[in-house]
Amino acid sequence: MFKYLFAKAEDIPAGSAAIYFGYSSIVWFVIGTGLGSFNAAKLAFPDFVTGSEILSFGHMRQVHVLAVILGWISMAFAMAMMYITPALGNTKLWSEKLGVWNCFLWNVGLSIGLFGLWMGVTSGREYSDLPWPIDVVVILGLLVPLCINVIMTIKTRRTQGIYTTNWFFGAATFMVIIVFTVGNSPEFFQLTGLTEAYLTWWFAHNVLGLWITPVAAAISYYVVPKVTGNPLYSHRIGHLHFWSVVVFYSTPAAHHLMSAPLPEWLKSFASVEGVLILVPAIAFVSNLLLTMTGKWRMFVENIEIKFTITGVLMAIPLNMQGGFQQTRAINWYIHGTGWIVAHAHLALLGFSTFLEAAAVYYGLQTLLRRKLYSLGLANFHFWMLLIGFTTYWVSMTIAGLIQGAGKIYEVPYIDVVIAEHPYMIARWVGGTMVFLGNCVWLYNMYMTAREGTAIPVGRLPTNVNRIIRGGNYRGF
Amino acid sequence: MDRQLSFGRVGGFSYEDPFLQGWGKPITVQINQDPKTGAAIESTRAFVYEKDVPFPNGIRHPRILGKKPSAASESKGRINEASEDQGAVFIVREVVEGGVMIPYIENATATRGWLPTATLANASDSQRLHVGKGKIMFVREGCWWCHTLLPEQTQDWQYFGAPPMLGDFNGESPTAFGSDRKGPDLTHVGSRNSSREWMVMHFFNPRLVQPHSIMPRYDYLWGEKDVGGNTIDYDGWRAAYTAYANGESIYPPEVPLPAADSEARALIDFVLNLK
Numbered sequence: 076m077f078k079y080l081f082a083k084a085e086d087i088p089a090g091s092a093a094i095y096f097g098y099s100s101i102v103w104f105v106i107g108t109g110l111g112s113f114n115a116a117k118l119a120f121p122d123f124v125t126g127s128e129i130l131s132f133g134h135m136r137q138v139h140v141l142a143v144i145l146g147w148i149s150m151a152f153a154m155a156m157m158y159i160t161p162a163l164g165n166t167k168l169w170s171e172k173l174g175v176w177n178c179f180l181w182n183v184g185l186s187i188g189l190f191g192l193w194m195g196v197t198s199g200r201e202y203s204d205l206p207w208p209i210d211v212v213v214i215l216g217l218l219v220p221l222c223i224n225v226i227m228t229i230k231t232r233r234t235q236g237i238y239t240t241n242w243f244f245g246a247a248t249f250m251v252i253i254v255f256t257v258g259n260s261p262e263f264f265q266l267t268g269l270t271e272a273y274l275t276w277w278f279a280h281n282v283l284g285l286w287i288t289p290v291a292a293a294i295s296y297y298v299v300p301k302v303t304g305n306p307l308y309s310h311r312i313g314h315l316h317f318w319s320v321v322v323f324y325s326t327p328a329a330h331h332l333m334s335a336p337l338p339e340w341l342k343s344f345a346s347v348e349g350v351l352i353l354v355p356a357i358a359f360v361s362n363l364l365l366t367m368t369g370k371w372r373m374f375v376e377n378i379e380i381k382f383t384i385t386g387v388l389m390a391i392p393l394n395m396q397g398g399f400q401q402t403r404a405i406n407w408y409i410h411g412t413g414w415i416v417a418h419a420h421l422a423l424l425g426f427s428t429f430l431e432a433a434a435v436y437y438g439l440q441t442l443l444r445r446k447l448y449s450l451g452l453a454n455f456h457f458w459m460l461l462i463g464f465t466t467y468w469v470s471m472t473i474a475g476l477i478q479g480a481g482k483i484y485e486v487p488y489i490d491v492v493i494a495e496h497p498y499m500i501a502r503w504v505g506g507t508m509v510f511l512g513n514c515v516w517l518y519n520m521y522m523t524a525r526e527g528t529a530i531p532v533g534r535l536p537t538n539v540n541r542i543i544r545g546g547n548y549r550g551f
Numbered sequence: 552m553d554r555q556l557s558f559g560r561v562g563g564f565s566y567e568d569p570f571l572q573g574w575g576k577p578i579t580v581q582i583n584q585d586p587k588t589g590a591a592i593e594s595t596r597a598f599v600y601e602k603d604v605p606f607p608n609g610i611r612h613p614r615i616l617g618k619k620p621s622a623a624s625e626s627k628g629r630i631n632e633a634s635e636d637q638g639a640v641f642i643v644r645e646v647v648e649g650g651v652m653i654p655y656i657e658n659a660t661a662t663r664g665w666l667p668t669a670t671l672a673n674a675s676d677s678q679r680l681h682v683g684k685g686k687i688m689f690v691r692e693g694c695w696w697c698h699t700l701l702p703e704q705t706q707d708w709q710y711f712g713a714p715p716m717l718g719d720f721n722g723e724s725p726t727a728f729g730s731d732r733k734g735p736d737l738t739h740v741g742s743r744n745s746s747r748e749w750m751v752m753h754f755f756n757p758r759l760v761q762p763h764s765i766m767p768r769y770d771y772l773w774g775e776k777d778v779g780g781n782t783i784d785y786d787g788w789r790a791a792y793t794a795y796a797n798g799e800s801i802y803p804p805e806v807p808l809p810a811a812d813s814e815a816r817a818l819i820d821f822v823l824n825l826k
Contacts, residue, residue: 118733121765122758126785128771133693195571199563199690199725206564265561265608267615267724269717275725334704335728336717407704411732478732483706488735493763 079175089167090442092174096154097439098524099182100431101517103146108510110139115503119496129193137204138193143423144202144282145185145213151431152290153177156225156244158438159297163241164232173224180216188212198262200271202279207262214255222248239313243293246321250285254278269337277328283422284324284352291427292316292359292390294434295383299366302379302437308365316358323351330401333410342403349401356394363387378453379433385461386429393421408483413495414475417468424464424509432460432516439520445527452519459512466505474498552616552643552654555607555722556598557824559683562690563725567605571691573817575604576683579824580674586640587664595642597659601667602638609722610641610656616721619648623655633658638667676811685821688814690727692769697733700726700825712739734766741826750819755806756792772815777807 076095079087116123117132124130161168168174188209197204205213225248229241237245258278261271300307307313329337329345364387367373373380396418399405409415440447447453474495481491559576560567567575578601583594600606609615610630613622623646624630633639640659645652659665671679689695702711715738720726744750749760754772757764770785777783791804809815 117767118765121767125768126771126789131692131769131771132767133691133696136693136696195691196564196569197571197690199695199727201730206569261724262564265724267555267607267609267722268720268726271724272720272726272728331730332728334701334707334714336715336719410703411699411730413731416731482703482710485706485710489761489763492734492765496765499765 076175076179079172080179082172084170084172087171087175089161089171090158092168092171092178093154093157093438094442095175095178096150096157096181097435097442098520099178100147100150100154100435101513101520103142103150103185104428105510105513105517107139107142107147108506108513110135110142112503112506112510114139115499115506119499119503128195134193134195137197137201138189140202141192141204142185142189144287145217146189148287148291148423148427148431149217150178150181151435152286152294153181153221154438155290155294155297155431155434156221156248158442159294159434160225160228160241160244163234163238163297164228165234166228166232169224169227169231173220177217177220177224180212180220184209184212184216200261200275200278202282203259203262203275207259210255210259210262214252218248218252218255222252238296239307239310239317240293240297242314242317243289243296246317247286247290247293250321250325251282254281254285258282269335272332272335273328273337276331280328280331281325284320284327287423287427288324289317289320291386291430292320295363295387295430298379298383298430298433298437299363299387302377302383303367303370303373305366305368305370308362308368312358312362316355316362319351319355319358323348323354327352327401330406333401333403333406346402346406350398353394353398356390356398360387360390360394378447378450378457379437381454381457382429382433382436385457386426386433389421389425389429393418393426396421408479409475412475412478412482413471413473413498414479417471417475420464420471421468424460425468429460432456435520439523440527440530443524443527444530445523446530448519448522448525448527452515456512456516456519459508459515463505463508463512466508467502468505470498470501470505474502552620552656552722553596554720555609555615556641556643556656557680557682558607558686558723559600560605560607561724562686562727568687571687573681573684573687573814576681576687577601577604578671579680579682579820580670581678581680582670582674584673585663586666586669586673597665597670598641599667599670600633600635600639600641601671603635604638605635606633606639607722612722616656617718619653620655623648623653624657628655628657629661630656630658632661640665640667640670679811680820680824681817682821682824684814684817685819685824688772688818689821690725692772692818694737694818695727695729696731697729697766698735698737699729699732700736700738701728702736702738707736711736712742734764737822737825739826741823745823747819747823750822751808751815752806754815754819758796759803759806769815769818772813772818773807773809774813774815776810778810779808780810781807783807 079091114132114135157168157174188205192204196206198206226245229237229245258274261274327345327349329341330349333342374384400409477494478491557579578599580597580599581594582597583592585592627646642657642659643654644657645654702708702714708714752759754769756768757766773783775782788804794800795803
């Protein structure tokens with residue numbers, strides 16, 4: 076990677092940036108889930124590793140969250156954008172060199188930021204934990220170059236019209252810059268009190284709503300038609316999805332603060348907009364599932380489709396929860412409990428991770444022109460992720476319902492802690508399965524780069540390729 | 552007013568305290584002697600900003616303080632005369648205007664000649680609360696990942712106390728409400744449990760006072776020396792505690808008292824001050 080930072084632009088092979096982003100994202104995924112597993116162990120067994128400030132839960136929780144969001148998810152997004160955007164525009168990435176630099180700055184900036192966070196240098200605001208100098212690095216070094224590269228690639232496309240995926244990519248890279256800038260404005264301008272609290276949750280909500288959810292969906296809009304060979308069921312529904320995400324998902328921030336003394340109209344507005352999230356959700360899920368028509372066999376046989384459709388199916392419970400758990404009728408019961416933790420993992424580890432994993436699997440094979448080293452290990456990874464996640468999700472949902480019941484019956488809090496203990500152990504087991512699955516994935520992709528069977532041009536089986544090259548078209 | 556005056560300017564990353572060590576924060580004191588004259592006065596809570604400790608932004612901001620309190624703070628409290636280069640001592644006072652009680656901030660350095668150093672010297676160690684530094688510890692150590700500072704709606708209020716009102720957080724940053732509760736809400740914890748001894752044991756090892764607690768041990772906040780200047784023998788303590796936890800000894804080892812400038816002391820001051 077380093078040799079390309081100062082190489083001539085024409086000497087950098089196409090796809091380099093995407094490959095670096097792909098491998099970086101997997102490494103960050105291993106780190107992020109490893110931290111998650113470690114943290115979960117501390118919640119299950121409080122005397123596991125004590126006496127050290129940097130290995131305490133309060134110092135590591137936010138590192139886990141941001142390593143996963145900015146390391147794994149966002150870098151996998153960048154990887155997907157750097158090979159899907161040019162592919163859909165029938166062109167090359169606008170600047171491969173900018174892409175390589177972007178990946179370099181991303182790894183360096185994120186490492187510095189997370190190291191500081193680990194040492195306790197934090198802004199004290201959930202999800203926007205990074206102090207503002209690091210936020211500036213994130214905006215200028217990570218997000219702006221990505222946005223320029225994606226939008227310029229779309230602009231220099233050689234196709235007529237823009238496919239749905241690229242709508243989402245272009246818009247999301249632009250919106251995430253706004254989200255980061257506005258969301259961190261309390262630190263830039265030292266805003267205080269409820270203004271600060273509201274903007275904290277405005278950031279936290281929109282980094283999901285205007286970045287993670289739309290980009291993850293956009294990836295599946297590419298992967299499913301591409302791998303199955305079916306055309307997208309409806310572009311018009313895709314556009315409905317796009318516009319309703321932008322309109323409805325950008326406003327419900329106040330539903331995270333239903334018990335804070337915010338204006339009541341703002342909470343009600345946020346709550347209604349929150350239910351309307353079902354519009355893009357239903358559009359997305361139905362569009363993708365109908366695209367699968369006639370190819371459901373691949374859900375079982377093809378690893379990329381297996382990941383993608385699992386992710387799409389998880390969007391159903393995700394949005395049913397997301398749409399209704401923030402209404403006043405339900406929110407007071409489950410807010411601040413493990414239910415929300417389960418929901419957040421359903422969004423990031425369930426829905427979005429499965430879609431990105433498919434993009435990374437598919438993209439790295441295409442870009443490296445190598446077949447996966449081991450399909451068996453990939454299937455093992457899939458099942459470790461799915462079973463591990465499900466264990467986590469079910470146990471935390473139950474723990475959340477226990478906490479909710481404890482809340483309304485005014486049970487002494489320690490009894491809630493005791494009742495939750497078995498589910499804390501289950502959460503740790505589930506998280507550890509995910510971590511181990513990812514270690515296997517990293518090994519599998521490393522071996523793919525080294526020893527995977529080379530794929531000749533056109534991604535056709537060797538003998539077919541030989542026949543075509545030989546000019547013998549018999550049987551076609 | 553109380554919150555922002557006791558916490559200082561920013562509770563997270565800031566110029567004056569980039570590594571969240573609790574630098575550049577005010578000290579809250581409870582005094583019953585006039586620091587200038589030495590005469591006995593009724594017990595007063597004063598917020599001591601030593602030289603170069605930045606003031607919270609909100610104290611001179613009419614939108615944060617409210618129009619009338621802001622005007623009273625200027626006219627009666629002479630707050631505009633306070634300067635960070637000199638340091639200042641603030642107290643919260645009230646005035647009745649047209650039958651309405653209006654709180655305002657008084658710059659006691661200007662109105663009464665209370666100098667920060669004299670005010671601090673006037674207060675004994677037990678009268679000093681390192682609330683500003685404690686807020687930094689609360690944020691840095693991630694207490695708010697498990698303890699909320701915002702009771703949920705309805706039933707929660709009966710268990711954890713009155714919900715906050717509009718304006719309660721004015722001038723405070725970060726608010727550290729927390730979102731994921733794994734321990735009890737702490738909004739009014741100082742009213743439920745005001746025992747410093749309990750807090751000392753609980754922070755050192757929560758299992759000493761609550762066997763089922765899943766809270767981490769915060770013994771590392773004690774630093775190297777205890778209040779008497781003796782080096783704390785952590786390994787010895789842990790060995791003795793393990794023996795106690797295994798049922799090999801009847802009594803747990805004695806918990807060392809935190810030194811006055813230790814991070815543990817500041818955190819305990821902050822928590823006891825949450826009322």
